[in-house]
Amino acid sequence: MEHILHAVRCQYLTPNFLREQMKNCDVLKKVPACREYLAQIFKDLTLHKKPVVKERTPNTRRVIYIAGGFLKHSLDVLEGYNVDEKTWTQHAKLIVPRSGLGGAFLKGMFYAVGGRNNSPDSRYDSDWVDRYNPVTDQWRACSPMSVPRNRVGVAVMDGLLYAVGGSAGAEYHNSVECYDPDHDSWSNVKPMHIKRLGVGVAVVNRLLYAIGGFDGTNRLNSVECYHPENDEWTMVSPMKCSRSGAGVANLGQYIYVVGGYDGTRQLNSVERYDTERDMWEHVSSVTIARSALSVTVLDGKLYAMGGYDGEHFLNIVEIYDPAKDTWEQGVPMTSGRSGHASAVSYHQCPIHCDHLDHNMSLEKPPS
Template identity: 75%
Template sequence: MDGETALDALQNLTSAAGTNYSIDKNSDLGDMYFNMTNYVGDTLKMMCMMRSHHMLTDVVLQAGSEQFHAHKLVLASASPYFKAMFTGGLKECDMSHVKLQGVCPTTLARILQFMYTGIIRVTEVTVCQLLPAATMFQVPDIINACCVFLERQLDPSNVIGIANFAEQHGCKELHEKANQFIEQHFTQICQEEEFFQLSAMQLVALVKKDALNVQDEQDVYQAVLQWVKYDEENRRPKMEHILQAVRCQYLTPAFLSKQMKSCDLLKKLPQCRKYLAQIFKDMTLHKKPCVKERTPNTPRVIYIAGGYLRYSLDILEAFNADDKTWTQLAKLTVPRSGLGGAFLKGMFYAVGGRNNAPGSSYDSDWVDRYHPVLDQWRPCSPMTTPRNRVGVAVMDGYLYAVGGSSGSDYHSSVERYEPDEDRWTLVRPMQYKRLGVGVAVVNRMLYAMGGYDGINRLNSAESYHPENDEWTPISPMHVARSGAGVATLNNCVYVVGGYDGSKQLNSVECYDTEKDTWEFRAPIRISRSALSLTVLDGKLYAMGGYDGTSFLSIVEVYDPTKDVWEEGEPLTSGRSGHASAVSFHQCVIHCDQHEHSLSTESSLGWCSTRPSSTLSALAGSALNGAVPEPRTSGVGAVSNSLSAPGRGLPDGSGPSLPYGP
């Protein structure tokens, strides 16, 4: 078919398809405006047909040994590069044959086809040539298509290369998304070959990032160690500089001590050992770290577990601070109130408490661990004794359980849990028995505030020194209280609400750990006890509790910069004696049989298939999920002589107990 016949065929095809149009009527003049919806597409088809038969083409582009006929008008319309070439007074303006450098014939053919059709196919094979060529010719639609394609291919094995590739070609948005992926999945990426090909400068820039999503700074330290060992002879001299980018101040003293004694690499680097020894010394002196903790750019979630509302609850809920929604998660294996909760190494721990149920009640030594990605609970080793209304905190990688009660036995005892060993060990007891104690950690000191000793509510407070295994009295609070909310914010300990023996409190006290002084802050709006208090985004969240009459769903949020409490998103139901903790790490929320992911991470693997070798070459060098069986033993202080559920203690911790409030 010659050119004229092909052109006629295309015209006939267009006519046969019928005319599609929309009409605008001018009511005043009676005019009609017709918008032919197929006109632009049909025109492009016509021009594409004409190009394929060299009709009215006025330039030949050469790439390598291949030549391509085209229309300057189309090239200039689609590409600022060609517009400047043919209209900017350059020598190519009058040339009918232009030889192009830096682009292969196949890629040029694909780009020309796009200019005439608006269609581009991007694959793992073609993207590596398309993006540089589209960048050179300044074709934004192809650039965007390549970036979208690469974004969907992001994987721990290739993301560093894609980030470098994007930066090289000025793809800012893709570069940012690749960097976010690196931050969120650092622990997986540091096991890939691309990580070990980073330069020392690139590695320092990476480990300096505030938003690295690591459960422990130990993950960063170990990644740096492995990077050096990958090419130890050449990289060992750079270790001292790189180590300063790691936030070693947030390693535990036990880990640091072990590294300085047994790490073969450090034995060859006396300056590094000296640097770590100084950090270790500052830790044991409980100095404030000179660098801030990392703040992962991941969903921020408050977990609420258990509690009391007529009887003990088995609920676990998560509050997503980004969209202000609550989601139901896997239930506790046994309903509990008066429990403690904390996050440790990416897991939420529910510790102790009491199961208040019709006809039966007992204090518990149970400890359960919740996996946020699998949405499952698993049992841990029980504590050495049951603990109801226990204080729980994390320090130096240990979980501390402080005070509480077992039946009529009020505890001064304290024990700590080693997650790697799944073992509880008693440490030095407090100087006072404390039920309903509030605990917090500041600069590796554990603080215990207030509580009930079986006779009086306490205003006393004490601090625990882990190196000496010793409790020391600190300045007492202004107001005696038990069942208060206690949390650390800006290196101060806040004590909110509580019960003084006659009424619920709304007073708030703030303890300055450096000055050993207490000051009042703005009171909460609703007096309450048996609440939970946690910190998120530099603010205190006071959640739930008991006001002397009702179990509250009210949440109040405190801004320390304004010394003001404001109303927050309420709990899904009233409760007291619940546990709460905040996670900044990966989690997958399950709700009503549907999975709502709050993270791009999957516990079962990153991708269903690995990226192809072609795409991986882009950069060059550049829990066991078993559900636990229900518990049937391991409880203590069983009592069947309780009053009917619904009658609360004066502080709201649950039914009236035989031994009084």
């Protein structure tokens, strides 16, 4: 039995799931060797150790989804870029146009979180959360956040969706809340030390990092790290450059921060944080200085998409190869935009996620 268990990538299960299995599973109670194996994995996860095995990448269609954004007004578009076919495809529109939103895939669904509806006939910051099912090409409304969050940072950790910082009008948030998709509910966690609008977020080894942003007075170079075990934020080494509205994503042990705005100008500089050494270093710059771009990871490369260069809304896509420390041009987006959200889907929505849409109807936008 233990040999079968060793063939499973248990390192990518959540600590809560492992705890429940070790407590309640009758099979594990009868096979001590299996329980001890899972106990060691549980310990490594809670100590935030780097997994000893690589996460399996499904050999299926890979799509980068881009939602919302701003081009003269907030957008309701959802587009998918098929990396293998190098084509962009239009999908079902957002329920409400939004820019400054966050996005992430969780359990096969794409979540669009917060943002601002900045349209000719409507201007308001949003607490809305919508979920897109790639199989049915439909959006569903989820429970809203506790407060509106424009230019919010969004990340997934332990099967939960975290919404970090942002703003509601002139109120800048240091608050953080997390969403449980199985219960369609939000709960607050410990707030950050600093208020952050336009914050970048990333997760490495079950630690959530909040990077840079704007506190209402200054652009920030400070970085905080959230430990879910003790519900605490700790300060780590600051970036070399203060910036808000940067594109942020992680590759392995590194967190990359691309472009942004320093309070005077848009930036083309890129720096990366080594989470194991608590050190920052510069890497090759992007071609065009820009802020309010989105960055996502696919096949071990960074995709930096769109943004604003101080005069124009960009459709440019640049792809970074960390092995060569070089950027190359990708297939541009169908139109320029800034303040959009992006995330990667490797596969269709799992069957076990169908229950997420039960008893939920398509929603109409608020009046």
